[in-house]
Amino acid sequence: MIELTKLNGTPFVVNAELIEIIEATPDTVITLINGRKMMVKETVDEVVKKAVDYKKLITNVY
Structure with a gap:
């Protein structure tokens, strides 16, 4: 799960x-x-980074 911010x-x-x-x-x-x-x-880059960091966290890949 990643935290993001709505436009509001x-x-x-x-x-x-x-x-x-x-x-x-x-x-x-x-x-x-x-x-x-x-x-x-x-x-886009921030969302991609958060998604990649999350994937690394759950798969223990550093």
């Missing part, structure tokens, strides 16, 4: 395993594997 400033947590697409439109839009889309304040 509200933090929320999303399952990083469910992220299918991350786009900059220019706002960052995340599409989950179920088709749900959400816009976040973080940049």
Whole structure:
């Protein structure tokens, strides 16, 4: 799970395993594997880093 921020400033947590697409439109839009889309304040690079860090944490890869 990774913590992100909605455009209104509200933090929320999303399952990083469910992220299918991350786009900059220019706002960052995340599409989950179920088709749900959400816009976040973080940049594409920040979301990718959080997802990669999460994956490393759960698989013990450093």
